[in-house]
Amino acid sequence: MSSSLVLYGYWRSSAAYRVRIALNLKGLAWENHPVHLVKDGGQQHAADYVAMNPQQLVPSLRDGEQVLTQSLAIVEYLEETRPEPPLLPADTHGRARVRALAQLVACDIHPLGNLRVLQYLERELGVGEAHRGAWSRHWIATGFAALETMLAGDAATGRYCHGDAPGLADACLVPQVYNARRWKLPMDDYPTIRRIDAACAELEAFRVAAPEAQADAPAP
Template sequence: MKLYGYWRSSASYRTRIALNLKGLGYDYEPVHLVKDGGQQKQPAYQQLNPAQLVPTLVDGDVVLNQSLAIIEYLNEEYPDPALLPTAAKDKALVRAMAYDVACELQPLTNLRVLQYLTGPLGLAEEQKIAWVKNWFATCFSGLEKRLQKHSGEYCFGDAVTLADVCLVPQMYNAERFQVDLSDYPLIATISQRLKALPAFAEAAPERQPDAQI
């Protein structure tokens, strides 16, 4: 199996966590999102991932983009440990929390979106940061309420799920942008607890071979 990713990419980080949780070894192929104008835009990479984003997973003749699709694929092909609960209702609740992070928040803070704000739209750096913090506040407020209802040790009860796999990388982004986390005690506590687990710790950006610290 080969994972194309970038050390600081939260979507790559999610995929690394899932691979580690499943105990799956993989080759890591760094795609530098800034160098050379962004290696994700180069023709050779676009053959694999026309969306020009990381991650991409190659498993034999299967080539997949979209981290959540990749993780669900891994979860079906390699079911142990399960990253989704069994009951339909619970599964949907976990997916909804994962999507709150991966579909509503992360895309608004993605590199190319921020580059468009400060490039063609001419926003100042402080306006960009205000944009990022606004969407963190909106989305984290909602997620905190969901956690009040559904969390245990982790986001949904006491087992690690897809929601946790999405939360930790988003917290990494929150720290990068110095988001004030004081209104989100459950997000902060659960995230700290998760980060201590080996599968999460080994997936951390600073532990990757392409890390530039």
């Protein structure tokens, strides 16, 4: 496939970060189209973006005429259309494991710490900053405790979440660790998560996908 890929994302969005990693791991050329989630009242609410993504969330990926939404669906699409290198294992049980690890992050941790959720807690429920921080840390810690057990207790775990090649689970884990650090969650209880995160950080595909490396990130 040679059609051009355009990612509509935001430097600090965990879900966009996952897709950046996947695009880079596959060695694909892609164009970054930043959608600022706060500026202009949130550019994700602008009519031209809503027409593309009625959820008014990032990321969206344009592949020629086709627009894809939902980060995990996007990665599965990339896996089907650009299979090399694979981000999912070849065997059914391995794929089920990697998808479960990815969904643990994408369904059970990340949605609870999303910007729109924190805004609702603040604006509608009057939850102060300290309690919003505790909320965010609680859901990451709860998820990471399970993730650590699932990674540490399984021989299928290798240098990365599954074996010795990076894939979909790593593309979800690393952005969530980034968020954990942002919320100052102590990471002592998650040695396997830390080890895998460090292994990923050695790879160019992950480094250039990092929030601070994006053109739309604020100057340091």
